[in-house]
Amino acid sequence: MEEKARINVITGEKSQVFWALPGQDLWSFLAAHNFINDDNNNCGGRGYCGKCKIKVEGKVNDLTSTEKEKLLPDEIRKGIRLACHCRIAGEVSVYVEEKNAEFRLSDKAPFAFSPEMIRDEETVKVVNFFIPGLDDLAPSPIYDRLVEAWHGYKLDLTMDNLNHLLLFDRAGRPAIELKALVFDNRVVKRIDKKIEGVYGLALDLGTTSLFAALVDLEKGEIKGVISRTNMQRIYGADIISRVSYCLEKEDGLNKMHRILINNINSMIKELAEEENISTEQIYKITAAGNPVMLHFLAGLSVRGFAAAPYAGIFKQGLKLEAWKLGINVNMQADLFILPQVGGFVGGDTVACILSLEPDPPARYLLVDIGTNGEVVLACGDRMWAASAAAGPAFEGGNITSGGRAEEGSINKFYLDEEENLRFTFIGEGQVKNICGSAVIDLVSCLLTAGYIDNRGIITEKARQRLKVTAGSRGSEIVICDDIKMVRNNPLVFNQEDIRQVQLAKGAIRTAIDILMHKAGISEDDLDYILLAGTFGSYLNPTNCIKIGLLPGVEVSKIKNIGNAAAKGAIMALVSSKMLKKAEEIKGKVEYVELAREADFEERFINNLDFDVRRL
Structure with a gap:
């Protein structure tokens, strides 16, 4: 051996x-x-x-x-x-560097809404009722008496539940008072003497992070939320890498499925312990996410996403039994996977649109900036959607000194009165990397000061005013090399980094331009530009406009709507009407495959350059 x-x-x-x-x-x-x-x-x-x-x-x-x-x-x-x-x-x-603690909250702070406002009373309710006792002379089985009491309803009871009810069914009792847990005014899932605490779980399954919210279904209250890193990341930072892994490895799909389920079960356990409830009290789950993540959740092949026309096994919403997927909740719990638009535009985008109900703006642009950016344009009764392969640059990936936002990350760049480049960073001590939102700030500052030109080339002015050296990825601007401040190597921003930003912003802006062209509107016609996702919360709208990532609207029209996908998943959890509305939204949105548009390549190439007229 x-x-x-x-x-x-x-x-x-x-x-x-x-x-x-x-x-x-x-x-x-x-x-x-x-x-x-x-x-x-x-x-x-x-x-x-x-x-x-x-x-x-x-x-x-x-x-x-x-x-x-x-x-x-x-x-x-x-x-x-x-x-x-x-x-x-x-x-x-x-x-190995120590890992930082991940996001954890035990209240509804991330959301500026209460699910109680849109909760349907008919979605979940606990009802008191009576059944006749066991008659000595004409005995009727307890199940038959329950069926008669709930005529017209579907009794979806476990064998354990029926056996438990026999404990209360003794001869000579005139009647038995019970409680029934009723879903959608037609399905009875549990009957008992007491039913305490009925909960649901809303999931937003992202490529990088997973989010879960525990909701009291009777009261419509968010009891706790949690976010954890998607552990599938070890097989690739982006979706395409994970799809490739599944095709290369015989057990790849099963491995991705199990990792995701284990991630979800870990979050469920933490939420349940925090609220001091049993996971058996969770009776319903809704899940939003990009199409590949939703296929991983269901354990379905992702082969269709490996090449054009990028079609998975399903697009419409699915209703599955959660326990069959290995999710540790009540065996009666249903899992509702939100419908997808098409291509790489998934249930998370549908959930984002749903979150704007009941009074969405008439004309808006919804942008979720990430490795795979989603763009939605709504104009009256029509909607168009597209996905843009932006790559990880806006999340700090493929950037020499880039990284996720954490202790030691530069989170903001600005110019002082003398056009010196200044920055702030998270925490105290030494600087570690440049996070994604700061990358956008940095490019905007370099453009504004004339340190890079419209093609992204580092200028002679930069060489005179900043420290510019030669590196393996082209000329590089040294952001910080003070050994007292830098944790590891000097922080730099080079020509290849700038190119990565150009490719990312070019992809998203091209998607925006094509959708606006299809709708026949200009940037002046937009009521709002809505930035979805946690990343959007940290973006400086002015800098997004300066680098050409977003159309040049008035800054006041750009609104951050936070984790709208999670909000939409919660709305679908507490309201059957909203779950149905999600299907209606999916039917209204026209999916646009950008690569098939005749002018895609020309628009993309034009959008690689920076428009210095916006400065």
Whole structure:
């Protein structure tokens, strides 16, 4: 038997010992033990993104040619390796950064609405009723008496529930008082002497993050919310990487499904413990998300999303039994997957539109900026939607010094009166990276000061006023290299980073322009531009307009609507009318496949440049 190698994983002052077979690559080892995070993983260990940098000491293979290309000389001197290219040859010590705590709230703070306002009383209710007692002379089975009492309703009771009711059914009792849990005024799911606390769960399943809200279905109150990192990230930061993994690996789909279900069950457990309830009290679930995530949830093949015309197995809403998917809730709980529009425009977009009910604006542009950006244009009774493959630049991905927002992240750039580049960052101490919203600020500042031109090229003025050096990804502006402030390597922003921003903003802006062209309207005709998603909360609207990401409307017309997909999922959870409305929305939205538009390529190329007239 081959002897295993000792792996020492050092996190801050904590050290853990693991064992691995020689020859295993370090990335797969770290992923298996949950040490891979969003900052050091874009390609899912495929060896080309250059993000999985990690300090290694001990017996490993020599540097590969890719590592020599991707790593800086100073990084190599410090023992930094790319985990996916580094193979274990013997005892190894690996230095992993401590993970930051994830978002957790126990109230309804993220939402400026109360589900009680739109809750249907008929959706869920607990009803008192009586059935005759057991007659000695003409005994009638308890189930028959229940059927008679609930004539016209469907009794969807478990065998355990029926056995439990026998405890109260003794001969000689004139009547038995009971309570029934009734859904949609037609289905009885539980009958008992007492029914305490009926809850539902609303899910928003994102590529990067998962969100869950626990809702009291009787009162329409949000009891707790939670957000967790999507653990599928270890197989790729974007959806296409995960689809590719499923096609490459025989058990890929099952693995993605199980990871997602485990993620969901973990959130359910935390929410239930926080509220001091049993998971058996959760009787209903609604789920929004992009089409691939919803297919992963249902355990359905994602092969249709690997190539055009990008069609999955289903688009309309699905009703499934939650327990059959392995979700730890009441066995009677139904899972309602919200309908999808088409292509990569999914149930999360439908939920966003639903969240604007009951009085949506007449003409609005809804934009959810992310790796796969969704754009919706509503004009009167018509709606158009498209997805834009923006890539991860706006989330800090594929940016040399980019990363997710956390302690040490630069979160804002601005120019002082003398056009010096200034920034603020999260927390105290040293600077770690540049988060996505700050990337947009940075490009806007560089354009405004004339440090880059309309093509994104670093100008002579920048070379005179800023520190500009030559790097492996073109000329780079040094943002911060003060060893007292920078946690690791100097923070830089180079020509390739600028190009990534141009590609991302070009993709989203092209989607916007094509939809507006189809509707026959201009930016002046828009009532509002609505920014959906958590990321949108941190965007500076003026800077979004300056770089050409959004049309040049009055800034007052740009509104952030927060996690609208989660709000829509909650609305569908507490109101059957809203769940039905989601299907109506899906039927009204016209999906536009951008690549099939005759002028797509021309518009996209034109949108790569920056419009200096907006400055």
